[in-house]
Structures are given as structure tokens and as C-alpha cells.
Amino acid sequence: MSEANLTMGHDAGVMEERPFAIPSKKLVMWLFIISDACTFGAVLYAYGYVRNAAPDWPHHFEAASIINVAIMTFVLVTSSLTMLIATRAAKAGDKSGALRFTFITVVLGLVFAALHLREWMSMIHEGVSLFQNPWGAPLFGATFFGVTGLHLLHVISGAIALTVVALGYKRGRYNADDIEIWSLYWHFVDLVWMFVVPMVYLLNVAR
Amino acid sequence: MSAVTNAESLKTDLLVYVGILALAGVQIFLAYHSPGVVRMLAVGAIQAFLAVMHFMHLRGEKSTLRLALIPATLFVLVMMNMIWADSYRLIHLRPFPK
Numbered sequence: 001m002s003e004a005n006l007t008m009g010h011d012a013g014v015m016e017e018r019p020f021a022i023p024s025k026k027l028v029m030w031l032f033i034i035s036d037a038c039t040f041g042a043v044l045y046a047y048g049y050v051r052n053a054a055p056d057w058p059h060h061f062e063a064a065s066i067i068n069v070a071i072m073t074f075v076l077v078t079s080s081l082t083m084l085i086a087t088r089a090a091k092a093g094d095k096s097g098a099l100r101f102t103f104i105t106v107v108l109g110l111v112f113a114a115l116h117l118r119e120w121m122s123m124i125h126e127g128v129s130l131f132q133n134p135w136g137a138p139l140f141g142a143t144f145f146g147v148t149g150l151h152l153l154h155v156i157s158g159a160i161a162l163t164v165v166a167l168g169y170k171r172g173r174y175n176a177d178d179i180e181i182w183s184l185y186w187h188f189v190d191l192v193w194m195f196v197v198p199m200v201y202l203l204n205v206a207r
Numbered sequence: 208m209s210a211v212t213n214a215e216s217l218k219t220d221l222l223v224y225v226g227i228l229a230l231a232g233v234q235i236f237l238a239y240h241s242p243g244v245v246r247m248l249a250v251g252a253i254q255a256f257l258a259v260m261h262f263m264h265l266r267g268e269k270s271t272l273r274l275a276l277i278p279a280t281l282f283v284l285v286m287m288n289m290i291w292a293d294s295y296r297l298i299h300l301r302p303f304p305k
Binding site: 030 | 216275297
């Protein structure tokens, strides 16, 4: 008698097939990702709406800012690659390799967060706050900190989640599927950044 | 997974990784020479396609999963474009959109 019948009663059938042939928890992560994609989409559209409606939107980002953003992009995309390698290692049963590359991913995520916070501090020092700035439309600060802050929150919480999952994987509480599921979240965070950079930074370069 | 398959996978991973970074470089080039929202979004969409299909392994999943996830998400994101009429109304301080 299968364990399913023991828990579900004598007349219970076999357990349902996995939805779309993936574990349920993986489907849940995909559903969360598409909902978060719509959230970020709404935030970016709101940013575009405010920017489009303002006649004096600041074009503030000098070459130093763009270089910083390029470095941040390199760090985040590299962290996606290391997470991909970690997932493949976990699927192949290479536990130490999976852990090593997951922790490298976490470190790269924290480097990204540090670079981002440094940029924030620089802008606040120049006089940018939520509802005023020295250059133009008052809502520049609110939209900038709102969009990038939401993304930064996802990066930091992703770094925390990956650490928890990696430590659980090391202890045997989690398996390779869990590493893969959280790698999906991390790749999504990277994917969002690919839209934040052009919309928030590259369309507002100083000329 | 065999060593050969692993090596091929890593090679493809690296190619996609370099491709995404190269596209980021293209966006920076466009920012200084030929800026435009549509061009930027188009390059971003290609990067997103590479990331979703390859990094997130959606290419290797069942087609029903792709059909369940992608069209609905794209529909919601495309429908958000209806706000632009109001945005243009606002900048011209018109009481109603054209």
C-alpha cells in the first residue's frame, strides 16, 4: 500500500500528477514571478507616466553614474551565471560545488547592493530627496528611489533567501529542487534590472 | 549528467552570459548616440528572452507551462500602455485626452 493511501484513506486514488510536470513549489515560484513582473511593470509604467508628463525631467546621470551602473549590471548578470552553475551542480549531485557557487552569488548580490547604496548616498548628498531635487521635476526623487528601492529590496531579500536555502541544503533539509526554485527568483531579479537600467538611467544621461 | 554534456552546457551558459552583457553594452551605446524608449525596450526584451529561456530553463519545460505563463503576463503588461493618453494629456494640461 502506498503512503498516499495510508494518509488519504483506503479508497483514495493515486496522488495527482505534478502540474505541468514540475513540482508544485516550482509552479508557485513561477506564479510569484509573473505576479512580481506585473508589479514591476506597473511601477515602471507609473515612472514612465510621471516622466512623460513632466516638461523638466532631469537628465542628471553623468558618465561616472553610468560607469557605476555598468559595473552593477556586470555584477548582477555574473551572479545570475554563478547561480546557474550552482543549480547545475546541485542537479548533478555536486553538493560542495552547488554551495560554493550559491555563496558566490550571495556575495555578488551584496556587492551590487553596496554599490547601489553608495550611489543613493551620493545622490542624497547632492540634494535629492523624495519630493525635491536641484535639477527639475519634483517627483524625480520619489520615482527614482521607488523603482530602484523596490529592486534593491528584492536583491537583499533574495540574498537572505539564498543563504537560508544554501544552509538548509548543506544540512540536508532542502534538496536540489529548492536550489533551482530560488535560482528562478534570482534570475528574475536580474531580468528586472535589465529594464530598470534603460528606463531609469540610460534615458536620462547628461548631455 | 556526463562530463561532455556538462561542458557543452557551461559553454552555452557562457555564450548567453556574454550575449546579455553585450546587449547591455548596446543599450549604453544607444543612450549616447540614438536614445529612444522603443529601442531600449526592444534590447531589454531580447535580454529578458535570453534570461527566461536559458537561465530560467523555460525552454526545457513543457510547452503548456510556457503557454500558461507568458501570454497572460505579456497581455497584462501590454494593456498597461493605455495610460499614455492620460500622460500626454497631463503634459499639455488638457482636461480630456485627445
